[in-house]
Structure formats: C-alpha cells, structure tokens
Amino acid sequence: MKNNRQKEKQKQSTRELISIDDLTDYSIKTAYGELVYFIIHPTNISVLSESTVSARIYALMTVLKGIAEIEMLCLNSKENFDENKQYLKRRMDAEPNPVIRKLLQMDSTNLDRMQVQMATAREFLIIIRLNKGEVKEQKDKASDVFPYLSRIEKSLKDQGFTARxxxxxxxxxLLGVYYEQNVTTEKFEDFDGERWVILGE
Structure with a gap:
C-alpha cells in the first residue's frame, strides 16, 4: 500500500505536488482558491522619522480595513549559502595544504560578504483570494474581476504604496524564490527544456 502511494506521488507533476491547478496570466489557481499577488516595493524605514513610520503603519491599516480578502506574505529574495559554507568548512578541516586552506577560507569569506549584501533583499506581497467572501460572486463574471483588482491596486497607490x-x-x-530560494534564474519555463523547442519545424 505504501509503495503504491509512493509510486503515485512520483508520477505527479511539480504543480500537483505543490497543489497548483493552473497558472494564469495574473493568478495561481489552487484547490483553496484563486490567488492574485500584488508586489509592494519595500520602504527603508530606518531612514524615516517616527511620525512618517506611524503614517505608513496607519496607511497599511487603512488598506487592510478596506479589503476583507487580503493576505500578506514576505519573501527573502536572497540565496542561502549555508550548505556551501558548511562544505567549505569541512574541506578546510580536512585539507592538509595551507595554500588550498587559505583559498577555501577566502571563498567562505566571499560567501559571507555576498550574504550580508543581500540580507535586506525582501519582497512584500499582498495576496487576494478571489473565491472568498464577497468576491465569490464577482468571480463568476470574469469581466468583474479586473475592475475589482484595479480598485485594490488603486487603493494601495492612494495610500502611498508603490505596488503593481x-x-x-x-x-x-515568486514560486522559485519561495520553494527553492532561486533568485538567479531570469526566465522560468512552463516545461523543462521548453527553450529548446523550435515551433514550425
């Protein structure tokens, strides 16, 4: 029985394994609802005055009060070098040659420097679940969805947030960052090897 379940799991696609039914031009369709994401450009509050920070908090509260279906997500848009650093440490401990050990130490220091530079790389997301509450009725009419989403985007901008x-x-x-901390891939394919397919031949 256990072997059968394991075989069935192996046959599943990546989308099925992470419970995604479909990716549209503007959303993710899942068994728990259709999710639309708004990307919020972060603000460096460390350089703002206390009154300005309070105003930003109040603006966010206003957005949250106005949209019942809202959810929030914060992503670390940076690579994780922990495994690389552990590997380098093991190599340094086992390496008898002092010159090679020094090179390994320099590699480890470089990874530390890169991680510090990317430590503030954050992405803040507002998520709208389209089939919850009042929006469920609007979802039945596709023409109503886009005006509704435009109103949310306008509300964010009216409160001083840079959002799209x-x-x-x-x-x-975002899925690449969330599931595997992949921040280096420029273009994600829908299918492995898609870029090598030449249509019309």
Whole structure:
C-alpha cells in the first residue's frame, strides 16, 4: 500500500505536488482558491522619522480595513549559502595544504560578504483570494474581476504604496524564490527544456 502511494506521488507533476491547478496570466489557481499577488516595493524605514513610520503603519491599516480578502506574505529574495559554507568548512578541516586552506577560507569569506549584501533583499506581497467572501460572486463574471483588482491596486497607490499586480512571469519567479530560494534564474519555463523547442519545424 505504501509503495503504491509512493509510486503515485512520483508520477505527479511539480504543480500537483505543490497543489497548483493552473497558472494564469495574473493568478495561481489552487484547490483553496484563486490567488492574485500584488508586489509592494519595500520602504527603508530606518531612514524615516517616527511620525512618517506611524503614517505608513496607519496607511497599511487603512488598506487592510478596506479589503476583507487580503493576505500578506514576505519573501527573502536572497540565496542561502549555508550548505556551501558548511562544505567549505569541512574541506578546510580536512585539507592538509595551507595554500588550498587559505583559498577555501577566502571563498567562505566571499560567501559571507555576498550574504550580508543581500540580507535586506525582501519582497512584500499582498495576496487576494478571489473565491472568498464577497468576491465569490464577482468571480463568476470574469469581466468583474479586473475592475475589482484595479480598485485594490488603486487603493494601495492612494495610500502611498508603490505596488503593481504580479503577472505570470512574476508569479513563476515568486514560486522559485519561495520553494527553492532561486533568485538567479531570469526566465522560468512552463516545461523543462521548453527553450529548446523550435515551433514550425
């Protein structure tokens, strides 16, 4: 029985394994609802005055009160070098040659420097679940969805946030960051090897 379940799991696609039914041009369709993402450009509050920070908090509260279906997500858009650093440490401990040990130490220091530079790389996302509450009725009419999403985007901008709705490419990149901390891939394919397919031949 256990072997059968394991075989069935192996046959599943990546989308099925992470419970995604479909990726549209503007959303992710899952069994728990259709999710639309708005990317919020972060603000460096460390350089703002206390009154300005309070105003930003109040603006966010206003957005949250106005949209019942809102959810929030914060991503670390940076690579994780912990495994690389552990490997280098093991190599240094086992390496008898002092010159090689010094090179390994320099590699480890470089990884530390890169991680510090990317430590503030954050992405803040507002998520709208389209089939919850009042929006469920609007979802039945596709023509009503886009005006509703535009109103949310306008509400964010009216409160002083630099925001935009994530498109298909943004969503694939966000999934790459969320599931594997992949911040280096420029273009995500829908299928492995898609870039090598030449249509019309």
């Amino acid at each position: 709705r994530a498109d298909n490419a943004d969503i694939k990149r």
